Amino acid sequence: MTENRPRIVVTRKIAEPALAVLREVGDVWFPEPDRALSPGELHTAIAGADAIVSTLHDRVDAAFADAAGPQVKVIATVAVGYDNADVAALTDRGIVFTNTPGVLTDATADLAFGLLLVVTRRLGEGERLLRARTPWSFNLGFMLGSGLQGKTLGIVGLGQIGQAVARRALAFGMDIAYSGRRRVPGEVENALQARYLPFEELLHTADVLSLHCPLTPETRHLIDATALASMKPSAFLINTTRGPVVDEAALADALADGVIAGAGLDVFEKEPEVHPRLLELDNVALAPHLGxxxxETRTAMAMLAARNVAAVLTGGDPLTPVKG
Known part of the structure; x- marks a missing residue:
């Protein structure tokens, strides 16, 4: 390590352009080969760091900050959501905490809509059938899915990503309804032709329910057995936000029993684990957190995190701070 240069720990390797930004302001360390560190390894690695670039799977709490030491100035997460972080504990210790909003909006919206198409048009089932070399022939009743035109997309959380999903749905001829902690401005509603509904009414109304709310104590298991029973039997659930927003066991029951028609999931309660019963069901599309x-997006996220670190280490203001 070069004398007097800040020590920057990157908990998982990020895009090279972002590493280059960090190397301009300090000495950079990351695990080689790239791998997830155990909590003990992670706390050892960050000891003495002046800055840390973390991922959403690192638990960034008081113990994390104390393991780093009193000299740590900034922790930048390469993610938008920060339910893995105790921001108040970091703020109390004078640590700047930043995230990466905005840059992943379109990529995540694309993935959400991709899952929607896969599960409603049974594309995953069709591909599995072909790869299994199952005999088939075209007929008018073969593997019928659900069309989208004229159907209602219910969005829980009409923020940047929710709005981007709504724009894609409009292009497919869907109607937009949403719920959330508060209504969005009228100009946003008008642009998206979106109507606000209370959450319980949205459950009854939506043909496709897409989740874009942050994970908080209030939204943990927001979609539980009761919520699923309130949905149409023909409805589909899409989750690209955080796994614990959905009770996976309840969802597996609902999918197996025909309570709802299908689901598309990019996130899971106990990543990287997936509830084993979900893996056995054909009416769920699964992706390994690809939002x-x-x-382009992962590079942009890493670059924003790196620029936040560089700004703080050089005496400037962070670009995207999270307030505790």
Whole structure:
């Protein structure tokens, strides 16, 4: 390590352009080969760090901050959501905490709509049938799915990503309804032709329910057995926000029993684990947390995190701070 240069720990390797930004302001360490560190390894690795670039699977709490030491100035997460972080504990210790909003909106909206198409048009089932070399022939009743035109997309949380999903749905001829902690401005409602509904009414109304709310104590298991029973038997659930917003066991029951028609999931309660009964069901489309997984988006996320670190270490203000 170069004398007097800040020590920057990157808990999982990020895009090279972002590493280059960090190397301009400090000495950078990350695990080689790239791998997830155990909590003990992670706390050892961050000891003495002046700055840390973390991921959403690192538990960034008081113990994390104390393991780093009193010299740590900034922790930048390469994610929008920060339910894994105790921001108040970091703020109490004078640590700047930042996230990466905005840059992953379109990629996540694309993935959400991709899951929607896969499950409503049974594309995953069709591909599995072909790869299994199952005999088939075209007929007018073969693997019928559900069309989208004239159907209602219910969005829980009409923020940036929710709005981006709504724009895609409009192009497919869907109607938009939403719920959330508060109504969005009238100009947003008008642009999206969206109507606000209380959550319980949205459950009854939506043909497709897409989740875009943050994970909070109030939204943990927001979609439970009761919520699923309130949905139409023909309805589909899409989750690209955080896994614990959905009670996976209840969802597996609902899918198996025909309470709802299907689901598309990119996130899970206990990642990387997936509830085993979900893996056995054909009416659920599963993806391994690919919402932001494009080269362009992951690079932009890493660059924003790196620029936040560089700004703080050089005496400036962070670009996207999270307030505790």
């Amino acid at each position: 932001s997984a494009t080269v």
